[in-house]
Structure formats: structure tokens, C-alpha cells
Amino acid sequence: MPSVPTAPDQQEGADAHDRPFEDGDGADGAGGDSNLHQRARRAQMVIAGVAVLMGAVGTIRAADVGFASDRSVPVIEHRFVDGPLVTLNQAGALALVVLGLAGLVFAWFAMRRGLWLVAGGFALVGILTAAQYGREVNLLGGNGSMLSFALMEGVGLLALSFVTRPS
Amino acid sequence: MIKRAPVGADSPTSSPWPMVAVRLLLGVMWLQNAGWKRPPDFGANDRSGLFFFTSTAVDHPVWGPYTWVVENLILPNFTPFGWTVLLTEAALGAFLLLGLGTRFWALVGLAMSVTITLSVMRLPAEWPYALWLLIAAHLAVLATAPGRHAGLDGLLRPMWARSSSSLAARALRWT
Numbered sequence: 001m002p003s004v005p006t007a008p009d010q011q012e013g014a015d016a017h018d019r020p021f022e023d024g025d026g027a028d029g030a031g032g033d034s035n036l037h038q039r040a041r042r043a044q045m046v047i048a049g050v051a052v053l054m055g056a057v058g059t060i061r062a063a064d065v066g067f068a069s070d071r072s073v074p075v076i077e078h079r080f081v082d083g084p085l086v087t088l089n090q091a092g093a094l095a096l097v098v099l100g101l102a103g104l105v106f107a108w109f110a111m112r113r114g115l116w117l118v119a120g121g122f123a124l125v126g127i128l129t130a131a132q133y134g135r136e137v138n139l140l141g142g143n144g145s146m147l148s149f150a151l152m153e154g155v156g157l158l159a160l161s162f163v164t165r166p167s
Numbered sequence: 168m169i170k171r172a173p174v175g176a177d178s179p180t181s182s183p184w185p186m187v188a189v190r191l192l193l194g195v196m197w198l199q200n201a202g203w204k205r206p207p208d209f210g211a212n213d214r215s216g217l218f219f220f221t222s223t224a225v226d227h228p229v230w231g232p233y234t235w236v237v238e239n240l241i242l243p244n245f246t247p248f249g250w251t252v253l254l255t256e257a258a259l260g261a262f263l264l265l266g267l268g269t270r271f272w273a274l275v276g277l278a279m280s281v282t283i284t285l286s287v288m289r290l291p292a293e294w295p296y297a298l299w300l301l302i303a304a305h306l307a308v309l310a311t312a313p314g315r316h317a318g319l320d321g322l323l324r325p326m327w328a329r330s331s332s333s334l335a336a337r338a339l340r341w342t
Contacts, residue, residue, distance in 0.1 A: 040322050047265075085199045130254075134206040144201035144253050145260070152198075152261035156319065159267060163322055 040163035041107055044115065047156040048103030051122075054149065055096030058088045065089045065141070072141030086149050089141030095125055103157055115161040122154030186313035189304055190263055193276060198260025201253060209249030217249055218242075220287055227289035237286070255279065263308075266318015271341040273309035280305055314342055 058075045065071045068091045074084030088096070099121045106114030129142035129150060140146070203216060210216025224237040241248050255275065262272040284298040314320035320342035327335040327342075 036322065036325060043319070043322060081195070081199055083199060084202060085195075087202070130206075144204050144257055145198050146202075147253075148198040148201045148257035148260035151257055152264050155261060155267065156265045159265075159319055159323060163326060 036163065040160045041110060044107035044157060044160045045104055047153060047160070048100050048107055048118070051096045051100030051103065051153050053100075054086060055093045055098075055100055058086075058093035058096060059090065062088060062090045062093050062141070067091050068139045069141065070136060070138050072138065072143070084143070084145070086145040087141055087143045088146060089138075092125075092140035092142055092146065095121075095140060099125070099153070103153075107157075112161045115157050119154040119158040119161070122150045122157070126150035126154065183313060183316035186307065186311045187266075187317045190266060190269065190308050190313045190318070193304055193308065194260050194263035194265075196260075197256050197263065197276065201256040201260055204249060204253040204256065206249065206253065207246065209245060209253075211245045211249075217252060218245060220283075221245075221248070223290055224286040227287075229285045229288045233282075233285040266314030266316075266320050267323070268338075268341055269314025269318060269320050270309055270312050273305050277302060277305040277309060312342065 054075050058073075061073045061075060065073055066089065069089045072087040072089045072092070074087050076085040077083070099118055102121070103115065103118040105111075106118060125140060125142070126147050128140055129138075129147045132138040132140075133143055133147070142150075205216055208218075210218035214222070221237060222242060224234050225242070228234040256279070259272055259276050259279065262268055263276070280298070280301045284295075284302065287293055288295050288298055312320065315324065324339060324342060327338045
């Protein structure tokens, strides 16, 4: 009878705390997988939560800017950051809040298809920003940073949806 | 077998957090700097923005072959170049902040840093060590793979390790 292969990274007497850079939990069976899924789910909620936070701050900062105005404001602007970080108008702020909240809900209930939908929403935000930034009509008021942020949100949620168990 | 990531991490007293901070800082830097690459002309019409900083390779040459490339290939075709820079920097910001494909994007960031150095190093009031430190930071991220801690690489690698596909094997190498 062939011997059962030992899981990667498991060594006799090894203590996980001695190896702070060890990858996740490795392929070490159901307990490790469950922990991995939980961590991935938490990461999804963090990523979606960041979108909600950016959208909420943007909503406050864009209070004097029109809904789909070509004027935009930076969500974060500080001399430590050498200029504006992610610009948007009220429509852009609303898009981030709605997509972020949807991401939180779908992540909480581990609904993979829902997360794909949200990732698609962020992709649309990115495409719209890339197409309209620097032009007369800029529906979401976004700049190149907004494009990068939307890419981060969409790719992050999509990639993690393949780790979490679908409900 | 999933290899350990960073060099010198065997000691139980070493911490991954400094390199995670470097990765996040680089991500924020690229994300923010994508913000001033403005289409459709990227500053070509009034010699501002990306066009200005790219043309400094001609006005203040650092390395002859690179100056030739900028003068004869890049500046005459500036719009596609501008889009390439914008999309690359946006992707750099996104992926380094996520900690996904960290080593690959550190390599891309390294290449971008080298081209920036070759463009602006001889500008008046430019501090060359800032550019060398930018290159060094990307080298450090490439060497230590900090996406494996507090990043998506750490969550996805166990899945890739279980897969027998060549794509998964490549993903393990570049994360």
C-alpha cells in the first residue's frame, strides 16, 4: 500500500510561529481549508469595505459637486501623498458605495456569483473611467487613480471568489 | 512543496510587516501617480505632464540609446505610449496593494522605475538617490515576495499548490 504523502510544509515538530512567512495553511486537509476559506471571506469583506469607506468619504467631499458633473474632487488629498488620490463626483461616490455594500453582502453569505457581479460592476467603473477621463464628459468624475482603485476592487473580489466555498 | 518566500526569514524573530509596508507604500505610490497621466494627449499639446517628463530624456540625456528610443520611437507615437503607461501604473497600484502576483508586478515596477530614472535623473534639482531607492524598493519586494503575508498571494498559493496545471506552477513562481 503506497504511503500517504505528507502535506506540503508539514514537518515533525514544526511550530507555525517559527515560520512567520509560511504560506496560508497549505494543503493540509479540511481544517486548513476551512481556515483558508474563512480568511478569504474576511479578505473579501475588507476589500468591499474599503470601497464603501472610499465612497462614503467621497460622498461627503463631493457634496458641492453635481451628480454626474465633469467636476470632481479627490477622496484623499494630503501633502504626504503628493497630490489627489482617487477623484470622483457624486455619481462615482454612489457607485463605490453601492458596489461595496453589495460586495459585503455577497461576501458575508459566500455567494460566489454575486461577487462575480460586483467584480463586473467594478470593471464597468474602470472601463468608464478609462474611456472618459480627460474628456468633456466624465460621468463618474474619475481619474487614473480611480481606474487603479476599481481594478483593485474587481480583481481582488474575483480572485478571492475562487477560494471561498460557494453557499 | 510551497517554498518559503523571503530571504532571511528563517529566524523566528524576523517579521514580515516591514516588507508588507513597503509593498503597500509602492502600491499607493503607483495608484496615486496614475492619477496625473491624463488622456487623450497626456500633455503632448502643451508639453506638460507625462509628455514633459518623458521628453526630459532628450533635453537632459542620461543614456544615449534610451534617449534615441525616446526621441525616435516614443515621442512620435506618444498617445499609445501614454495609454501603456497609464494602464501599467494603474495595474501596478492595484496588484501591489492586493498583494497578488507580487513578484511579477515588482519586476514590472522595477522596469518602470528604471525607465523613469533614465528619463529624469539629470533634471535640475532631481535627487538621484530617490530614484535608486525606488529601484531598490522594487528589488526588495521582488526578493521577499511580501504578498504572501497580508496579501492575496498567501491565500491563493495553497490552491495553486494543489493544482497540477502549468499555469498554477507559473503562478507559484511569480507570487
